[in-house]
Every structure is written in C-alpha cells, then in structure tokens.
Amino acid sequence: MWSFYFSELIHSLPFFLKGLWMTVAVSGLSLIMGTIIGFIWGIIRASRNKILRSLIGAWVDLIRGTPFLVQVFIVFFILPGIGIELEAFPAAVIALTNLAACFICEIVAGGILAVPSGQREAARASGLSAYQQLRYIILPQAMRTILPPLVGQYVLLVKDSSVVSAIGVVDVTRVGWLTVQRIPEGIMVFGLVGILYFVICYPLINLSNILERRMTVVATKL
Amino acid sequence: MISFKNVNKWFGDLHVLNNINLEVEKGEVVVVCGPSGSGKSTLIRCINRLEPIQEGELIVDDMKVHDKKTNMTQIRAEIGFIFQSFNLYPHMTALGNVTIAPIKVRKVKKEEAEKLGQQTLERVGLGGKAGAYPAQLSGGQQQRVAIARGLCMRPKIMLFDEPTSALDPEMINEVLDVMVDLAKEGMTMIVVTHEMGFAREVAKRVVFMDEGQIIEIAPPEKFFTKPKSDRAKLFLSKILTH
Numbered sequence: 301m302w303s304f305y306f307s308e309l310i311h312s313l314p315f316f317l318k319g320l321w322m323t324v325a326v327s328g329l330s331l332i333m334g335t336i337i338g339f340i341w342g343i344i345r346a347s348r349n350k351i352l353r354s355l356i357g358a359w360v361d362l363i364r365g366t367p368f369l370v371q372v373f374i375v376f377f378i379l380p381g382i383g384i385e386l387e388a389f390p391a392a393v394i395a396l397t398n399l400a401a402c403f404i405c406e407i408v409a410g411g412i413l414a415v416p417s418g419q420r421e422a423a424r425a426s427g428l429s430a431y432q433q434l435r436y437i438i439l440p441q442a443m444r445t446i447l448p449p450l451v452g453q454y455v456l457l458v459k460d461s462s463v464v465s466a467i468g469v470v471d472v473t474r475v476g477w478l479t480v481q482r483i484p485e486g487i488m489v490f491g492l493v494g495i496l497y498f499v500i501c502y503p504l505i506n507l508s509n510i511l512e513r514r515m516t517v518v519a520t521k522l
Numbered sequence: 523m524i525s526f527k528n529v530n531k532w533f534g535d536l537h538v539l540n541n542i543n544l545e546v547e548k549g550e551v552v553v554v555c556g557p558s559g560s561g562k563s564t565l566i567r568c569i570n571r572l573e574p575i576q577e578g579e580l581i582v583d584d585m586k587v588h589d590k591k592t593n594m595t596q597i598r599a600e601i602g603f604i605f606q607s608f609n610l611y612p613h614m615t616a617l618g619n620v621t622i623a624p625i626k627v628r629k630v631k632k633e634e635a636e637k638l639g640q641q642t643l644e645r646v647g648l649g650g651k652a653g654a655y656p657a658q659l660s661g662g663q664q665q666r667v668a669i670a671r672g673l674c675m676r677p678k679i680m681l682f683d684e685p686t687s688a689l690d691p692e693m694i695n696e697v698l699d700v701m702v703d704l705a706k707e708g709m710t711m712i713v714v715t716h717e718m719g720f721a722r723e724v725a726k727r728v729v730f731m732d733e734g735q736i737i738e739i740a741p742p743e744k745f746f747t748k749p750k751s752d753r754a755k756l757f758l759s760k761i762l763t764h
C-alpha cells in the first residue's frame with residue numbers, strides 16, 4: 301500500500317512544483333514590495349516626525365498583535381464588503397506585503413537608531429541634506445545591523461505565506477491539503493510539503509548566518 | 523563674523539544660555555572655558571544651528587541663524603565643527619571622510635575633491651593615511667582627519683568642542699599644533715578647551731562661562747593670572763590643581 305501511495309505521490313510531483321512556484325511567487329512578490337515599503341516606514345519611524353512616527357508605530361503594533369490568518373481573511377472577505385473585490389492571489393500578496401513591511405519597518409528603524417547620534421551630527425554640521433545624511437552616512441552603517449535579521453525575517457515570512465492557502469491560493473500547503481485527500485498518508489504528503497519549504501528557506505538561513513558572521517567581523521574592525 | 527545679541531536658550535526648565543552677548547571678529551581666535559555643564563558646547567552648537575535658539579539674534583557671516591527661514595546648508599558649509607569624539611565616518615577611509623561633503627554639498631568633482639583632500643591630509647601631517655579607516659588610526663590621528671574634513675570645505679569659521687579632551691596625553695600636542703597653525707593662518711576660531719598653553723599662544727580673548735552665562739571676557743594672560751570674578755578664580759584653582 302505504502303509503495304502504491306509513494307508512486308502516486310511521485311506522479312503528483314508536477315502539481316507540487318506548481319504549488320512551490322505559487323509559494324515562491326506570493327512570498328517573493330511580497331518580500332520585494334514589503335522590503336521597499338518596510339524601509340520607507342522604518343526610515344520615517346526613526347525620524348523626528350512625531351505624528352507619522354506614532355501612526356506607523358500603531359499600525360505595526362496592530363498587525364503584529366493580530367493573527368496573520370485574520371488579516372488575510374479581512375483583505376479577502378471583508379474588503380469586498382466596502383467595494384474592493386480581490387482575487388485570492390492579489391489579496392494574499394497584499395496581506396503578506398503588509399505583514400512583511402511591518403516586521404521590516406521595525407528592523408530598519410532599530411538599525412538606524414543604533415547608529416551613534418554623533419554620526420548624524422557630523423553629517424548635519426557639514427551641510428549634507430537630510431537625504432544625503434541618510435544615504436551616505438546613516439544607512440550604510442545601519443545596514444550592518446539590518447541585514448542579518450532582515451534575511452532571517454524573510455525565512456519567517458516564507459513560512460507564514462502558507463496561511464494564504466486558507467483563501468484558496470494553491471500554494472505548496474494547499475497542494476498538500478488537496479493531495480492528502482487522494483493519498484491518505486499524511487506524514488508522506490506533508491513531509492514532502494515540509495521539504496519543499498525547507499528547499500526555499502535553507503539557502504536563506506545560510507545567507508543570514510553568513511551575513512551575521514560578516515557583519516560581526518566588520519563591526520569589530522570598526 | 524559671529525554676533526550673539528541677547529541670546530537665550532532653554533532645555534525644558536534649564537536656562538542653558540542666559541542672555542549671551544558676544545562678538546567675534548574675522549580672523550579672531552576665542553577660547554571658551556568654564557565648568558562642565560555651563561553651556562559651552564551648547565553655545566557653539568547654536569552657531570551652526572545644531573541647536574536652535576529661542577530668543578535673541580545670532581548672526582553669522584551676515585546670515586541670520588536665529589531666523590527659521592534661513593537656509594542652513596550654506597552656513598553649515600562655511601563652518602567647520604570639530605567634536606570631542608571625532609565622529610569620523612567609520613565606513614569610509616580618511617580620504618572618503620574628507621571628500622564626501624565637498625562632493626555632495628559643494629558639488630566639487632570627485633578627482634578635484636580627492637586632490638584637495640590629499641593636500642589637506644598632508645597639511646595635518648597624515649598624507650600617508652588617506653586609505654586608512656578611522657579604526658586603524660590613533661585618537662590624535664582621527665582628530666586630525668576630522669580637522670582636515672572641516673578644512674576641505676574651505677570654511678570661514680572653525681568651531682572646536684573640547685577637541686583634545688578625549689585624547690591620551692601624548693596625542694594632545696599633535697592636534698594642538700595643527701590648531702595653532704590654523705590660528706596663525708588667520709582662521710576665525712572658537713575653541714572650547716581648558717588647554718591654557720593653547721589659549722596663551724593664539725587666543726585674543728578667553729570667554730569664561732558658568733551656569734549659562736558669560737561671566738568674564740578677558741585676554742588670556744589677564745584671565746589666567748588675574749581673573750576678576752570669584753567663580754573664575756574658583757574654576758582656575760580647580761583646573762590648576764589637576
């Protein structure tokens with residue numbers, strides 16, 4: 301029986317690969333957009349604009365304090381109620397982009413605030429504009445603090461993307477659900493699902509570790 | 523060149539600058555001293571508006587620093603500021619440190635800025651260290667790079683906030699020597715320092731501050747030998763016994 305299911309599973313591989321591609325697409329798109337938005341929010345969050353700063357802070361707390369599944373449902377089921385009709389795929393990307401932006405915002409703001417204040421002062425005193433201070437003095441130094449946890453966050457977000465299967469996005473997790481109904485060998489099916497996530501995440505975990513080591517080396521040199 | 527008229531500043535309840543009046547002429551060297559917390563740093567940080575003032579007039583090179591509408595970029599480009607803790611950019615070489623502002627603020631071409639940067643590093647005795655990162659330099663060398671960084675903007679004024687107090691004693695003179703040369707070349711300078719030798723050699727006046735007020739302004743010789751105020755006497759007796 302087991303070997304019969306196993307060969308069935310092998311036959312389903314193309315289906316799994318399609319799911320894998322969907323997971324990569326949803327999380328890849330969300331990570332790219334979430335990184336851009338997260339940097340913008342993080343820069344504002346570390347700035348001196350009190351109103352914008354606390355507005356973003358409140359939003360980040362709200363998102364971090366509610367389950368991602370609920371956020372996905374709100375985007376997919378509740379937004380149509382106010383006239384915003386979304387397919388599952390864009391709804392998933394929007395929810396995950398927002399989640400990514402919130403986590404990345406905190407990492408970026410933390411990195412910027414960790415740069416000694418004398419750096420900004422010296423840059424300011426020399427006449428560099430606010431943008432130039434950020435671009436040439438603050439961010440290059442902050443990146444050492446930002447990069448390792450940023451890549452680590454990517455790993456978490458790829459895994460979180462499995463939640464979007466709940467609104468019908470056919471990602472790896474959903475493929476697992478659909479397959480297990482034909483092949484009732486849960487361990488086998490979801491073992492494969494797990495392996496596929498690991499295939500995406502493992503290089504990222506390695507990258508994060510390498511960055512961590514590099515940045516500590518650089519930091520001790522400074 | 524620099525003119526404080528009835529300048530007041532508060533940090534919350536703390537009256538950190540109390541009715542400051544001070545004129546500094548072009549080419550003049552003024553030394554500011556006083557007990558810790560008396561407002562010396564704040565005084566010079568107001569000149570390039572690292573700190574805003576709340577009352578009074580502060581005019582630098584005919585520009586109104588006290589006016590919120592004044593564009594500070596131009597004024598800051600003309601004022602070099604040297605910090606106690608150097609504040610060199612750790613991710614850039616010495617040459618990178620001294621060329622970034624000329625390139626980005628003054629829009630000098632990179633090759634030209636690097637030529638000027640190299641010359642300026644040579645002027646402070648660090649021609650061979652252009653490629654070194656701050657972490658590879660001693661404190662005295664870092665502070666000299668910081669001075670070169672200020673000079674590369676071809677400033678009209680140089681402000682120094684206790685430039686030698688973070689240095690090991692054997693490195694103090696290499697920095698003071700550079701500052702003495704600058705003074706003799708006619709740079710307008712305000713220097714917060716307790717280095718009496720430096721004050722005696724180049725300063726025209728010593729400004730003594732306490733609790734946010736200017737208590738006494740006198741030529742160095744007079745101030746160090748016959749201070750008028752009791753507070754200055756007390757202060758001098760303390761730094762002399764050190």
Ligand SMILES: Nc1ncnc2c1ncn2[C@@H]1O[C@H](COP(=O)(O)OP(=O)(O)O)[C@@H](O)[C@H]1O
Nearest residue numbers: 533536538556557558559560561562563564565
């Ligand atoms: N950014 C600030 N916020 C609040 N208080 C400050 C700030 N900067 C300085 N002070 C206070 O103002 C006083 C004068 O400080 P400062 O100008 O640094 O004195 P000095 O340089 O003579 O030691 C001190 O009591 C200090 O604690």
Ligand SMILES: [Mg+2]
Nearest residue numbers: 562563564684
């Ligand atoms: Mg001070």
